[in-house]
Amino acid sequence: MYRSPWFTLVIGLMVGLVIGYVLAEQQPVPPGKALRLGAGAAAGQTEALPEGHPPVDDSSGADAQRMRQQVSEIQGLLDNNPEDAGLMAAMGNVYFDASRWQEASGWYEKSLVLSPGDPDIMTDLAVVYRNLGRPQESLELLDKVITLTPDHWQAWYNRVVVLNFDLHEHDAAAEALARLKELKRTNPDIPDLSGLEKEIQGG
Numbered sequence: 523m524y525r526s527p528w529f530t531l532v533i534g535l536m537v538g539l540v541i542g543y544v545l546a547e548q549q550p551v552p553p554g555k556a557l558r559l560g561a562g563a564a565a566g567q568t569e570a571l572p573e574g575h576p577p578v579d580d581s582s583g584a585d586a587q588r589m590r591q592q593v594s595e596i597q598g599l600l601d602n603n604p605e606d607a608g609l610m611a612a613m614g615n616v617y618f619d620a621s622r623w624q625e626a627s628g629w630y631e632k633s634l635v636l637s638p639g640d641p642d643i644m645t646d647l648a649v650v651y652r653n654l655g656r657p658q659e660s661l662e663l664l665d666k667v668i669t670l671t672p673d674h675w676q677a678w679y680n681r682v683v684v685l686n687f688d689l690h691e692h693d694a695a696a697e698a699l700a701r702l703k704e705l706k707r708t709n710p711d712i713p714d715l716s717g718l719e720k721e722i723q724g725g
Contacts, residue, residue: 585620592616607637611646618646623653641671648680657688675712678702686722695722 596613603609614629630647634640648663661684667677678701686695699715699722706712 589616589620605636607633607640610636611640611643614643614646614650618650621653623650626650627654639670641667641674641677645674645677645680648677648684652680652684652688657684660684661689673705673709675702675705675709678705679712679718682718682722686718692722 593613593616596609596616600606600609600613610629610633614626614633617623617626617629627647627650630643630650633643634647637643644663644667648660648667651657651660651663661681664677664681664684667674668681671677678698682695682698682702685691685698699719702712703715706715
């Protein structure tokens with residue numbers, strides 16, 4: 523039976539795609555390299571970079587365009603409301619999501635000048651300090667949050683992470699985790715803690 527060259531080409535492409543898909547499926551999936559730490563999330567160890575390597579800005583393409591648009595919109599609102607602490611925090615959130623820690627810290631700090639004692643902004647800023655390599659300042663800020671809001675679980679979670687992974691104070695991290703587990707009994711928003719507990723026990 524006659525087969526046109528186009529038919530043969532199409533069949534060949536389809537077979538190639540199927541084989542490529544099967545091979546891709548058989549490749550090992552790399553494990554996650556970071557747990558993000560923030561108000562409502564947590565962070566573990568980040569991917570190692572050579573000493574002195576500048577931070578990698580992974581925002582590109584559509585993500586970078588979206589970030590620029592958000593920055594532009596918030597800046598427009600700030601032009602009309604220059605003393606709005608909420609808008610400053612929102613700007614900090616945009617840079618936080620883009621892992622641009624230096625810019626995020628500046629906006630969170632400005633927000634806290636106008637709205638001191640906001641536990642959520644303080645927790646986010648503590649995360650930023652940690653990602654800037656300032657774990658002691660991060661811990662001090664988290665302790666302030668816990669003093670103001672003893673049941674602020676994100677602050678407790680982040681405190682566990684900073685103590686265990688950054689400051690290597692494993693006993694103190696275990697104590698903080700015990701408090702976090704108490705909070706979890708009545709707070710369904712707190713994520714599963716078994717992985718974090720294993721890390722501490724193995725520390």
